[in-house]
Amino acid sequence: MTRSAAQPLPQASTLEESLRWLRIMLTIRRFDETIDELFAQGKVHGTTHLYIGEEAVATGVIAALQPGDVVTSTHRGHGHNIALGGDINAMMAELLGRETGYCRGFGGSMHIADQSLGNLGANGIVAGGLPIAVGAALGFQLQQQSQVVVAFSGDGALNEGAFHEAANLAAIWKLPVVFVVENNQYGMSGSVKEMFALGHLAERAAGYGIPATMVDGNDIFSVWEAAGQAIETARSGSGPSLIEAVTYRYKGHSKSDANRYRSREEIQQWRQRDPIDHLKEYLIANGADGSSLAQIQREVAQAVADALQFAESSPWPDPSMLEDAVYAKEDGTHV
Amino acid sequence: MAVMTYLEAIRETLRQELRRDNRIIIYGEDVGVRGGVFRVTEGLQAEFGEERVIDSPLAEAAIIGTAIGAAVNGLRPVPEIQFADFIFPAINQIVQEAARIRYRSNGDFGVPLVIRAPFGGGVHGALYHSQSVEAFFAHVPGLKVVIPATPYDAKGLLASAIQDEDPVLYFEHKAAYRSLKGEVPDERYLIPIGKADLKREGKDLSIITYGLMVSYAQRAAETLDKEGISVEILDLRTIRPLDVEAILDTAKKTGRVLVVHEDNLTGGIGGEVSALIAEHALFYLDAPIMRLAGPDVPAMPYSPPLEHAFMVTPDKIAEAARKLAKF
Numbered sequence: 001m002t003r004s005a006a007q008p009l010p011q012a013s014t015l016e017e018s019l020r021w022l023r024i025m026l027t028i029r030r031f032d033e034t035i036d037e038l039f040a041q042g043k044v045h046g047t048t049h050l051y052i053g054e055e056a057v058a059t060g061v062i063a064a065l066q067p068g069d070v071v072t073s074t075h076r077g078h079g080h081n082i083a084l085g086g087d088i089n090a091m092m093a094e095l096l097g098r099e100t101g102y103c104r105g106f107g108g109s110m111h112i113a114d115q116s117l118g119n120l121g122a123n124g125i126v127a128g129g130l131p132i133a134v135g136a137a138l139g140f141q142l143q144q145q146s147q148v149v150v151a152f153s154g155d156g157a158l159n160e161g162a163f164h165e166a167a168n169l170a171a172i173w174k175l176p177v178v179f180v181v182e183n184n185q186y187g188m189s190g191s192v193k194e195m196f197a198l199g200h201l202a203e204r205a206a207g208y209g210i211p212a213t214m215v216d217g218n219d220i221f222s223v224w225e226a227a228g229q230a231i232e233t234a235r236s237g238s239g240p241s242l243i244e245a246v247t248y249r250y251k252g253h254s255k256s257d258a259n260r261y262r263s264r265e266e267i268q269q270w271r272q273r274d275p276i277d278h279l280k281e282y283l284i285a286n287g288a289d290g291s292s293l294a295q296i297q298r299e300v301a302q303a304v305a306d307a308l309q310f311a312e313s314s315p316w317p318d319p320s321m322l323e324d325a326v327y328a329k330e331d332g333t334h335v
Numbered sequence: 336m337a338v339m340t341y342l343e344a345i346r347e348t349l350r351q352e353l354r355r356d357n358r359i360i361i362y363g364e365d366v367g368v369r370g371g372v373f374r375v376t377e378g379l380q381a382e383f384g385e386e387r388v389i390d391s392p393l394a395e396a397a398i399i400g401t402a403i404g405a406a407v408n409g410l411r412p413v414p415e416i417q418f419a420d421f422i423f424p425a426i427n428q429i430v431q432e433a434a435r436i437r438y439r440s441n442g443d444f445g446v447p448l449v450i451r452a453p454f455g456g457g458v459h460g461a462l463y464h465s466q467s468v469e470a471f472f473a474h475v476p477g478l479k480v481v482i483p484a485t486p487y488d489a490k491g492l493l494a495s496a497i498q499d500e501d502p503v504l505y506f507e508h509k510a511a512y513r514s515l516k517g518e519v520p521d522e523r524y525l526i527p528i529g530k531a532d533l534k535r536e537g538k539d540l541s542i543i544t545y546g547l548m549v550s551y552a553q554r555a556a557e558t559l560d561k562e563g564i565s566v567e568i569l570d571l572r573t574i575r576p577l578d579v580e581a582i583l584d585t586a587k588k589t590g591r592v593l594v595v596h597e598d599n600l601t602g603g604i605g606g607e608v609s610a611l612i613a614e615h616a617l618f619y620l621d622a623p624i625m626r627l628a629g630p631d632v633p634a635m636p637y638s639p640p641l642e643h644a645f646m647v648t649p650d651k652i653a654e655a656a657r658k659l660a661k662f
Contacts, residue, residue, distance in 0.1 A: 196392075
C-alpha cells in the first residue's frame with residue numbers, strides 16, 4: 001500500500017504540485033507546534049486538538065477537491081482549514097481569542113469555519129458534522145449542482161449514532177459525499193482495537209451499501225489517489241464512498257491527555273513513518289533539491305511566526321459583542 | 336475526617352459505594368484506563384476491574400440506554416457523560432425512557448440510575464465544553480436533578496443518588512473540582528435529595544442558588560457584610576424536586592430575593608423559583624424578585640473577555656445584591 005521512495009510519482013501529480021503539498025503540510029505542523037508551545041507557556045488556555053502526524057490526510061484529500069466543493073471538519077480541524085488555504089493569521093488570532101480571529105474570538109480552536117473556502121466548520125461534538133455534510137450534499141443534489149462534500153471524522157465518530165444515520169441517508173439517496181475517516185488509532189484513550197469489533201473500520205461501510213477503501217494516511221499520494229476516485233464517483237452521481245485513512249496523532253488527544261493508554265515505543269514507531277519525511281524523500285528521489293525544501297521550511301516558519309505576531313498584537317474582543325450574533329439582523333444580514 | 340477537594344469527594348464516594356454494593360458499575364468514555372478527563376474515576380478500574388469500571392465507545396445514546404437496561408435488570412449503573420455538553424444524543428433515552436418507565440409500568444419497576452456529568456464554564460472550554468444543561472432536565476417529571484455545592488454535599492448527595500430508586504442526574508461544576516475544598520467525613524452518610532440547605536443566615540436579603548454559585552454567593556456575602564448588608568444564602572442542592580418550603584421560608588424571612596445561576600436566564604431555574612415565591616409569598620416581599628443569570632446567548636464564547644462577560648462572578652452577585660438591598 002505504501003509506495004517506496006524509489007517509485008516514480010503518480011502520473012497526475014507534478015513536482016510543483018507536490019512541493020505545494022509539502023508547504024501545506026509543513027504549515028499545518030508548524031502551526032500546531034506553535035499552538036502546543038503557546039499552551040506550554042500558558043499563553044493559550046482551555047484545550048486544543050493537534051493535527052501533528054496526520055497532515056497527509058487533510059492535504060491529500062483537499063488537493064483532490066475542486067473550487068466550490070465543501071468539507072465539514074472536526075474538533076481536530078486546524079489541518080483541514082490550512083489545507084483549504086485558510087488564513088493562518090485569522091486562525092492564530094482565533095486561538096488567542098482575539099477580535100481579528102475567524103470567529104472574532106467567539107469560537108477558539110474547535111469552531112473555525114471559512115465558508116468562502118468551503119469549510120463549513122470544525123465541530124466540538126464528535127460526529128456532529130456528519131449529518132451536516134450529508135445535508136450539504138443533499139443541497140447540491142437537489143439544486144442540480146455538481147459539487148461534492150467531504151465529511152472528515154475521526155475513528156471514534158464511527159460509533160456515534162449520528163454517523164450511522166447519516167451514512168444510511170447518504171447511501172439511499174446516492175448523495176455526493178465522501179466520508180474520510182482519519183483513523184489515528186485512538187478516540188481519546190479508547191483504542192480502535194478495543195472500541196471496534198472490526199479488523200478495519202472501512203469494513204463498516206458495507207453495512208450501508210457504501211463502497212470503501214483503506215489507505216495509508218501517512219502517504220499523501222495514496223490519500224490523494226483514493227480521494228480523487230471517491231470524489232469523482234460522488235461528482236458523477238454514483239453516490240457516497242468512505243475512505244479510512246490510517247494515521248496516528250503524535251500528541252495527546254487534547255491538552256489534558258497524559259498518554260497513559262499507549263507506550264512511548266508505539267509513538268516512536270509511528271514517528272519513523274512520518275508523513276512529511278515521507279513526502280520529502282519522494283521529492284528528493286524525484287529531483288527536488290534539498291536546499292529548496294529547506295527554503296520552504298524557513299518560509300513556513302516565518303509565516304507562522306508572523307501569524308503569531310499578528311495575533312498577539314490584535315485587540316481583544318469587546319464584551320459588548322456578546323449578544324451580537326444570536327439571530328440575524330432585522331434586514332437579514334449577519335453581524 | 337479529611338480535607339478534600341470537590342473532585343476527591345466524588346471519587347472517594349464512588350470508591351466507597353463500589354465497595355459497598357457490587358451491583359454498582361461505572362461506565363463511559365475514558366473512565367477506565369485514563370480515569371476520566373478530569374481524573375474523577377482515577378484508580379477505580381485498577382481497584383474494581385474492567386467489569387465494573389468500563390471504557391465505552393463514543394456513543395452517548397447507547398451509554399445511557401444500556402445503563403437504563405442494566406438498571407431495570409438488577410444493576411446500579413453510574414454512567415458518566417464526559418462533558419454535559421455531550422449529553423444531547425442521550426436525551427431521548429433519558430427523557431422518553433428513564434423518566435417514564437416507572438410511570439408507564441404503573442409503579443411496577445423503575446430505573447435506579449445516576450448519570451454524572453461535569454458542566455459549567457469559566458475554564459476556557461468554549462462553546463461545547465462550558466454549557467449548563469440542568470434546566471432541560473429539571474423540566475422533566477420522573478427525573479431528579481442534583482447539583483452539589485461543597486465537597487461535603489458532593490459525598491452525601493452522591494450516596495443518596497446511588498441509593499435512590501429513580502433516575503438522578505448529578506451535575507458537577509468543572510470549576511468546582513479543584514477550587515473547592517472542605518472537610519468530608521470518612522464514613523458513609525446520606526443527604527436527602529429534594530431538601531435545600533441554608534448555607535448562611537442573614538436578615539436583609541436572600542440569595543437562592545445552587546452548585547458553584549453558592550461559594551460565589553458566599554464570597555459576595557462576606558463583602559456585603561462589611562458594608563452592613565446581611566445576606567442569607569439558600570443552597571437548593573436539588574433543582575428537581577425543588578424544596579418549596581425552604582424557598583418560601585427564606586423569602587418570607589428577608590422579603591428580598593435574588594436568584595442566581597450560571598445557566599442562561601430564560602427558562603432557567605430562576606424563573607421557577609420566582610414563580611413559586613410570587614404565587615405563595617408575594618405579600619411578604621419588600622422588593623421585586625431579582626434574577627442574575629448567564630446571558631441569553633447560545634453558548635459560552637471562548638475569548639477570555641467574552642467568557643468573563645458571560646460568567647456570573649462574586650462581584651456581579653454583590654452588585655446585584657446591593658441594588659436589591661437599596662430598593
